[in-house]
Amino acid sequence: MMSEESLNVGREKTGGHRVRISDSGDDLDFGNNSVAFAAAVKRKASYHYQAEDTKPGLGCCGWTLTVMSWMLVGLTFPFSMCVCLKVVQEYERAVIFRLGRLLSGGSSGPGIFFVLPCIESYTKVDLRTVSFDVPPQEVLTKDSVTVSVDAVVYYRVSNATVSVANVENAHHSTRLLAQTTLRNVLGTRNLSEILSERESISSSMQETLDDATEHWGIMVERVEIKDVRLPIQLQRAMAAEAEATREAKAKVIAAEGENKAAHALKEASDTINESSSALQLRYLQTLSTISAEKNSTIIFPLPIEFLTNLIKPNRSRSPDGREV
Numbered sequence: 642m643m644s645e646e647s648l649n650v651g652r653e654k655t656g657g658h659r660v661r662i663s664d665s666g667d668d669l670d671f672g673n674n675s676v677a678f679a680a681a682v683k684r685k686a687s688y689h690y691q692a693e694d695t696k697p698g699l700g701c702c703g704w705t706l707t708v709m710s711w712m713l714v715g716l717t718f719p720f721s722m723c724v725c726l727k728v729v730q731e732y733e734r735a736v737i738f739r740l741g742r743l744l745s746g747g748s749s750g751p752g753i754f755f756v757l758p759c760i761e762s763y764t765k766v767d768l769r770t771v772s773f774d775v776p777p778q779e780v781l782t783k784d785s786v787t788v789s790v791d792a793v794v795y796y797r798v799s800n801a802t803v804s805v806a807n808v809e810n811a812h813h814s815t816r817l818l819a820q821t822t823l824r825n826v827l828g829t830r831n832l833s834e835i836l837s838e839r840e841s842i843s844s845s846m847q848e849t850l851d852d853a854t855e856h857w858g859i860m861v862e863r864v865e866i867k868d869v870r871l872p873i874q875l876q877r878a879m880a881a882e883a884e885a886t887r888e889a890k891a892k893v894i895a896a897e898g899e900n901k902a903a904h905a906l907k908e909a910s911d912t913i914n915e916s917s918s919a920l921q922l923r924y925l926q927t928l929s930t931i932s933a934e935k936n937s938t939i940i941f942p943l944p945i946e947f948l949t950n951l952i953k954p955n956r957s958r959s960p961d962g963r964e965v
Contacts, residue, residue, distance in 0.1 A: 703740050710757045721758065728753050729765060734801035737763045748801040766801035770862060771812065775819050777870070780827040782835060789870040790827055790835070792843075794819045794850070795863040803858030811857045815850070819864075822849050839866045 714721045729735050729750035737744045737754070739761045748766065756763055777791040796815060798804045804811040826846050827835060835842065843864045850861040871879070913919040 706740065706760050707757070710760050713758060724758055725756055726753055727756055727763065732767060732769045734766050734768060735763045736766060736802050736805045737761055743802065743806060764805050766798055766804060768798050768801065770795055770797045773816055773819075774867070775816075775823055777868075778820060778824050778827075780824050782827065782832050783829060784831045786832045786875065787872065788827075788832065788835065790823065791867045792819070792823055792846070793865050793867055794861065796850075796854070796859055796861045798858055799860040800858035803856070805858075808857045811854075811859055814857060815854055815859050815861075818853055819846075819850060822846055822853075835869055842866060 714725060727735065729752070731751045734748035734750045735754055736748050737756065739757070744761075749763075754763075772793060772795045775792040775794060777789045780788055780790055782788060794815075798811065808814050823846065826842060826849065830838070830842065843866055847861055847864040850864065854861060913923065
């Protein structure tokens with residue numbers, strides 16, 4: 642018969658929690674520990690369908706139909722082989738049901754397998770990695786900013802039997818769960834974290850999805866955040882803030898440069914002041930630089946003392962030393 646692990650949960654009169662596994666008959670008493678009780682319920686509530694032996698559970702009607710199906714195959718041989726022999730590819734598996742029950746041995750394939758007419762049906766399951774785009778989700782972040790985020794999810798079927806028997810449509814369920822998980826994960830993050838910590842968010846989503854879809858026979862391999870769209874007003878505000886920050890840094894750098902240049906000029910003037918010929922050498926070096934550039938106009942600096950006699954008129958002096 643089908644080995645199905647069921648869960649019976651009850652409370653004792655004392656208020657404690659007890660979990661009973663029907664297959665083993667063992668009771669797990671957690672007392673008043675609600676956390677351990679909830680963990681046990683979560684762990685045991687998701688059961689897997691297992692392959693069953695069809696012989697004991699067919700019954701009289703089932704055996705009759707099986708014998709008639711084999712007789713039909715024998716009477717129509719070899720033409721019946723065209724209907725009974727099926728082929729699945731290397732990347733596919735076939736989950737076979739006989740009179741509505743799973744056959745023992747799990748899924749069949751790859752290669753050729755045999756299907757009895759009228760009483761057996763099968764479902765092909767593709768084991769290749771599937772990718773899909775999560776539609777853009779409007780998410781309200783932890784700091785109350787509305788953003789639109791989309792992602793891409795890569796997953797594959799890890800257990801063909803479980804993916805058929807435990808969930809109606811494993812692929813559609815995974816897509817819906819990915820949308821919900823994206824909103825839930827991003828709702829606990831700030832905008833700055835969403836923009837700067839995409840890898841950690843993707844890893845968190847991948848772990849959450851993989852744990853949730855494990856009982857569906859689905860393994861999530863990778864999750865990537867594609868794009869984060871911000872409102873236009875928020876983009877302008879962030880751009881203005883970034884521009885103001887850059888301008889402030891530029892002003893600080895320019896002020897530091899002016900400070901360093903002033904100190905350097907002061908040291909140069911002190912050095913030139915110590916030697917009377919240093920200024921003349923610097924003057925000659927400047928002339929040499931100007932002449933190398935082939936300029937048509939050259940300005941000669943003259944000392945102010947030299948021009949004093951030219952500006953003031955000549956005055957004669959009396960014998961007693963006074964100017965006349």
